[in-house]
Amino acid sequence: MSEASQVQTVWSESELSRLATRAFQGLGLTETDAADVVKILVLADLFGLSTHGLSRIESYGERLLVQGIRARPNITVQAPAPALRLVDGDNGVGPLVGMHALRAAMDAARQCGIGMAFARGSNHFGPISPYSLLAAEEGFASVIGSNATTTIAPWGGSDARLGNSPLGFGVPNPGGSPFLLDMAMSVVARAKVRNALKRGESIPDTWATDDKGRATTDPKAALDGFLLPIGGHKGYGLALLVDMFAGLLSNAAYLTHVKSWVDAPDEPQNLGHFFILIDTRMLGSAQWLSERMMDFAAILHDSPPAVAGKPVIVPGEIELKEMAQQRTTGIVLEAATVALLLQHANA
Amino acid sequence: MSEASQVQTVWSESELSRLATRAFQGLGLTETDAADVVKILVLADLFGLSTHGLSRIESYGERLLVQGIRARPNITVQAPAPALRLVDGDNGVGPLVGMHALRAAMDAARQCGIGMAFARGSNHFGPISPYSLLAAEEGFASVIGSNATTTIAPWGGSDARLGNSPLGFGVPNPGGSPFLLDMAMSVVARAKVRNALKRGESIPDTWATDDKGRATTDPKAALDGFLLPIGGHKGYGLALLVDMFAGLLSNAAYLTHVKSWVDAPDEPQNLGHFFILIDTRMLGSAQWLSERMMDFAAILHDSPPAVAGKPVIVPGEIELKEMAQQRTTGIVLEAATVALLLQHANA
Numbered sequence: 001m002s003e004a005s006q007v008q009t010v011w012s013e014s015e016l017s018r019l020a021t022r023a024f025q026g027l028g029l030t031e032t033d034a035a036d037v038v039k040i041l042v043l044a045d046l047f048g049l050s051t052h053g054l055s056r057i058e059s060y061g062e063r064l065l066v067q068g069i070r071a072r073p074n075i076t077v078q079a080p081a082p083a084l085r086l087v088d089g090d091n092g093v094g095p096l097v098g099m100h101a102l103r104a105a106m107d108a109a110r111q112c113g114i115g116m117a118f119a120r121g122s123n124h125f126g127p128i129s130p131y132s133l134l135a136a137e138e139g140f141a142s143v144i145g146s147n148a149t150t151t152i153a154p155w156g157g158s159d160a161r162l163g164n165s166p167l168g169f170g171v172p173n174p175g176g177s178p179f180l181l182d183m184a185m186s187v188v189a190r191a192k193v194r195n196a197l198k199r200g201e202s203i204p205d206t207w208a209t210d211d212k213g214r215a216t217t218d219p220k221a222a223l224d225g226f227l228l229p230i231g232g233h234k235g236y237g238l239a240l241l242v243d244m245f246a247g248l249l250s251n252a253a254y255l256t257h258v259k260s261w262v263d264a265p266d267e268p269q270n271l272g273h274f275f276i277l278i279d280t281r282m283l284g285s286a287q288w289l290s291e292r293m294m295d296f297a298a299i300l301h302d303s304p305p306a307v308a309g310k311p312v313i314v315p316g317e318i319e320l321k322e323m324a325q326q327r328t329t330g331i332v333l334e335a336a337t338v339a340l341l342l343q344h345a346n347a
Numbered sequence: 348m349s350e351a352s353q354v355q356t357v358w359s360e361s362e363l364s365r366l367a368t369r370a371f372q373g374l375g376l377t378e379t380d381a382a383d384v385v386k387i388l389v390l391a392d393l394f395g396l397s398t399h400g401l402s403r404i405e406s407y408g409e410r411l412l413v414q415g416i417r418a419r420p421n422i423t424v425q426a427p428a429p430a431l432r433l434v435d436g437d438n439g440v441g442p443l444v445g446m447h448a449l450r451a452a453m454d455a456a457r458q459c460g461i462g463m464a465f466a467r468g469s470n471h472f473g474p475i476s477p478y479s480l481l482a483a484e485e486g487f488a489s490v491i492g493s494n495a496t497t498t499i500a501p502w503g504g505s506d507a508r509l510g511n512s513p514l515g516f517g518v519p520n521p522g523g524s525p526f527l528l529d530m531a532m533s534v535v536a537r538a539k540v541r542n543a544l545k546r547g548e549s550i551p552d553t554w555a556t557d558d559k560g561r562a563t564t565d566p567k568a569a570l571d572g573f574l575l576p577i578g579g580h581k582g583y584g585l586a587l588l589v590d591m592f593a594g595l596l597s598n599a600a601y602l603t604h605v606k607s608w609v610d611a612p613d614e615p616q617n618l619g620h621f622f623i624l625i626d627t628r629m630l631g632s633a634q635w636l637s638e639r640m641m642d643f644a645a646i647l648h649d650s651p652p653a654v655a656g657k658p659v660i661v662p663g664e665i666e667l668k669e670m671a672q673q674r675t676t677g678i679v680l681e682a683a684t685v686a687l688l689l690q691h692a693n694a
Contacts, residue, residue: 244516
């Protein structure tokens with residue numbers, strides 16, 4: 001039995017958050033900053049998004065150790081207009097910059113009804129749905145996006161020039177479950193291709209192309225090639241617009257200017273994000289919103305399933321169920337992730 | 348030769364705008380309101396989006412004549428917060444309500460850096476790219492959406508419960524062409540299915556299902572069934588979020604509450620739209636933005652084409668080229684559309 005297989009792999013949320021906070025402190029972050037990072041990554045694990053959860057301590061940690069990410073950044077926020085915030089992440093850990101930008105956008109939205117934060121000088125900020133949930137819990141609807149390392153070819157092109165930029169939305173429900181949508185523009189996430197490679201499995205030929213733009217079932221060839229966008233030119237267009245908001249308008253890097261953290265872990269990526277938050281309390285009462293949200297979900301749930309026994313679901317339903325379940329039974333982590341957390345926590 | 352085939356089918360923009368304004372006045376609108384409607388529809392025709400241009404005088408006109416749309420609405424705008432506007436379209440013609448909401452959002456964005464207008468009590472408001480262009484010309488980046496008549500089944504469901512809601516984005520370029528993306532959530536627009544039916548052609552089986560949720564190549568069966576969304580659950584999720592912003596949060600109708608203008612032309616649809624505008628002048632100088640926009644487009648254009656002779660394009664490029672072309676050679680309309688314009692203009 002390997003050492004990693006003997007570690008505790010089921011954790012309570014509070015216990016895991018304490019361990020992970022100590023781990024990021026071990027990597028040089030202040031306790032407050034580490035808690036911000038852990039807030040997002042533990043929510044990712046609670047949602048069942050383990051590829052974007054605490055397992056990221058591996059890549060974040062490597063880059064912190066080679067000073068490709070700054071452990072003690074000087075994050076600044078400017079307000080060029082009452083409802084706009086410009087966040088300079090100073091090359092801090094992505095979820096830390098993301099949390100600063102989320103709070104800045106909340107501040108602007110509380111003042112003006114809608115607020116927007118642009119973040120630059122950032123890194124991979126985790127999945128989007130945790131930010132959307134935190135926003136929804138405070139009454140904000142959200143549109144959130146980030147650019148990413150270049151992995152996708154332009155529609156009709158033959159080399160990687162744009163990232164598989166994630167885009168997310170959330171709408172609060174004061175009396176029940178919020179709607180949360182968190183999607184990348186590719187048919188599948190790059191992490192799924194990496195996991196297939198790790199497991200030695202082939203992939204469907206609709207997921208990606210090789211480096212010549214030819215569809216492939218080989219995950220290794222796909223990682224050298226390009227992910228395919230949803231809806232062809234539509235997914236291509238959506239990915240561009242996310243990069244224009246997250247990168248171009250935020251004064252961060254964009255398209256091929258974004259450095260790869262795999263190829264150059266010791267260099268700043270200068271990733272960008274955007275957070276648009278809408279204060280739904282300005283639009284109507286909690287009861288008004290809750291009634292409409294319940295009715296909206298009921299209309300969808302009531303559509304007879306196309307396949308018997310597979311009822312219609314709404315965005316976020318799987319993640320919120322997974323969170324409720326893991327809050328009862330404990331959060332399940334891979335042994336390797338726990339081993340890394342313990343290693344950094346005890347460093 | 349039919350009478351319709353003898354009418355003038357190539358028009359200058361100013362000549363056509365004058366005719367179309369008179370036509371909407373003939374349908375009962377004031378000259379100012381008619382000019383707002385015509386602004387959007389003529390831009391649609393200039394972009395080559397003829398299914399969403401002045402040809403719409405047929406359906407708009409029918410509904411105005413049976414008082415399903417109000418010719419002289421009392422459109423009101425409330426400001427519940429400095430950057431929010433609530434527009435009640437009072438069941439006016441869609442592009443008229445859309446123009447009021449666009450101006451309201453511009454007003455909010457000028458004050459706060461970002462502004463959002465929610466419109467309710469509206470109708471089909473044309474395509475989105477004309478609004479995005481008008482916003483871009485004044486320096487605003489935009490996210491604009493509308494809900495629509497129910498034509499799509501929930502992902503995994505088997506009856507039509509959501510609309511093929513359009514979503515659009517724009518980013519201005521002070522020194523060149525803006526980026527404009529205007530997309531519905533289906534693989535193709537319903538109008539394309541209708542056109543195939545008119546021409547007696549079959550459709551690819553990826554476009555839509557019949558009324559049992561089975562893929563079909565028969566456009567008539569498809570019009571009785573449901574359009575298929577891009578990227579499966581991703582397009583489904585995007586369509587829902589557009590409806591939540593455009594319908595649920597705007598206090599308009601949503602999902603199955605939206606009345607069909609085909610089945611009930613004499614009843615108000617209570618469609619909703621949303622307009623999020625960002626004042627890019629607060630983010631940097633015109634030169635800064637223009638340089639980044641030019642660089643962004645150049646990076647994409649420089650990707651070697653996957654198919655020789657088919658260079659990579661960027662969102663809006665086709666529409667803006669078509670506009671430049673038609674501003675030189677004239678706007679081409681179908682004879683039937685011109686005949687209807689002349690009929691209402693001379694009523």
